[in-house]
Amino acid sequence: MRTLAGTAALVTGGGSGIGLACAARLAADGAAVTICGRTEERLRRAAEKIDGDVTYAVADITDEEQIAAAVDAAAGRGPLRAVVANAGGSTSIGPIGMLDLDAWRSTLELNATGTLLTIRQAARVMAPIGGGAVVAISSIAASNTHRWFGAYGVSKAAVDHLVRLAADELGGAGIRVNGIRPGLVRTELVAGIADQGPVLEDYLACMPVSRIGEPEDVAEAARFLAGPESSWITGQLLNVDGGHHLRRGPDYSSLFEPMFGAAALRGLPAGE
Numbered sequence: 001m002r003t004l005a006g007t008a009a010l011v012t013g014g015g016s017g018i019g020l021a022c023a024a025r026l027a028a029d030g031a032a033v034t035i036c037g038r039t040e041e042r043l044r045r046a047a048e049k050i051d052g053d054v055t056y057a058v059a060d061i062t063d064e065e066q067i068a069a070a071v072d073a074a075a076g077r078g079p080l081r082a083v084v085a086n087a088g089g090s091t092s093i094g095p096i097g098m099l100d101l102d103a104w105r106s107t108l109e110l111n112a113t114g115t116l117l118t119i120r121q122a123a124r125v126m127a128p129i130g131g132g133a134v135v136a137i138s139s140i141a142a143s144n145t146h147r148w149f150g151a152y153g154v155s156k157a158a159v160d161h162l163v164r165l166a167a168d169e170l171g172g173a174g175i176r177v178n179g180i181r182p183g184l185v186r187t188e189l190v191a192g193i194a195d196q197g198p199v200l201e202d203y204l205a206c207m208p209v210s211r212i213g214e215p216e217d218v219a220e221a222a223r224f225l226a227g228p229e230s231s232w233i234t235g236q237l238l239n240v241d242g243g244h245h246l247r248r249g250p251d252y253s254s255l256f257e258p259m260f261g262a263a264a265l266r267g268l269p270a271g272e
Contacts (some may be wrong), residue, residue, distance in 0.1 A: 002030030003227055008078035009033045009073060012061050012118055015042035017187035018137060020049070021215030025223045027052025031082060055078075061087045061114035062204030064121070064189040071121040081132040081227035083122040085115045088137065088159075089189065092150030094244045094256070095264040104151040111155035112162070117167050123175055125263035131174020133226045136163050136182045137218070140241050146258045148265065155174075156181075160237055167235030178225045178235040183241025184250075185213040198254040206250060208243035 005176025009026045013019040024124045027033045027050050033203050036059040037043050043056035055077070059070035074080050088111045092103040126132035140146075141153035163179040170177060184203045186194050193199055193213050204210045221240045224230055239245045257265055 002028075003183060003229075004082070005030030006078060007031050007081040008074050008076075009082040009084070009226070010074035010080065010122070011035050011084040011086055012059075012070070013037055013137075014056070015039060015046045015082075017189065018182065018185060018215045018218045019084070019086040020046050021219035022086060022135075022222045023054060024050045024052070024083040025219040026082060026084075026190075026226065027054050027218070029227070030225065031075040032204075033206040034070065034077065037087065043256065046259050050237075051175075056137065056168075061118055062109050062115050066075070067114075067178050068121045068124075071118075071125055075125045079129050079132075080122070083126075083132070083134045084137065084222050084226065085118040085122075085134060087114060087118075088154035092152060093148060093149055094260055095148055095267065096150075097145075097267070097269075098232070098260060098264060101149050107151035108155045108158070112158035113150070115159050115162060119162070119170075119177065123166075123170050123173065126175050127173040131197045133230070134166070134175065134177045135225045136177070136179040137222075138163070138237065138245055140180045140181050140183045140239065141249070142181055143237075143245055144247075145241075146249040148252055148260070163237060164235045171173040171234055174231075176225075176230070178230070178234060179237045180218055180221050180225070181237055181239045181241065181245065182218050183207065183213055183239070183244040185218060187217060193255075197254055199250060202251045203244070206244050207241070208246060211242060213240065213242065 011030040057070040059066040140155035169176040
């Protein structure tokens with residue numbers, strides 16, 4: 001019998017990339033998987049790609065009513081034992097002195113508040129049935145500074161602390177909460193960055209295991225943290241990054257200097 005047979009799982013941001021790989025991995029082990037995201041057509045196409053019991057629910061994780069409905073839809077397919085809080089992103093880039101505040105706030109809302117709402121709604125359903133596992137997808141940018149990434153690293157650092165806080169608070173209900181910090185993973189979000197060039201070369205120079213990650217690398221870690229094999233593990237943040245966290249954040253100056261100017265990247269006013 002497959003390890004997750006007879007259980008249900010929810011993967012937010014499951015329409016592509018890491019979320020899609022996580023959904024496929026959970027389904028391969030027998031879970032009835034629900035993927036959610038904001039775009040129905042993308043979700044429909046993603047569900048068709050997965051070999052297993054997969055459906056979808058349209059939801060914006062920053063809207064509590066919508067994520068609550070997605071959790072309920074997943075729980076309607078069996079005991080909800082696994083939730084992968086993967087949805088996230090960023091519209092906030094640039095030197096601190098030039099950041100757009102609306103983009104800053106929306107990125108914090110998506111990554112930090114959206115993950116909070118996902119955990120909160122998952123716990124509402126998991127606690128009465130004896131618990132389950134939540135896996136939050138963070139980023140190496142949470143632990144290693146990524147200059148000029150604006151709110152992204154800050155919001156993912158909030159996710160890291162939220163993982164530890166939720167693990168401490170929810171353990172009594174049998175709910176485990178862990179996180180994964182991926183490094184550079186080959187997804188549509190990093191299209192261009194993962195091509196040849198100085199930014200990619202710098203990434204690889206910072207990785208002891210020097211290759212671009214694949215969504216399946218993260219999905220395998222998520223499957224372990226979501227499953228019974230990790231039943232005594234909670235509050236952990238697992239780097240899945242080829243060892244990149246051992247060194248430093250990447251150098252994006254070749255990409256950002258033409259956009260913002262050399263002075264701005266040094267923290268100086270334009271023209272100095």
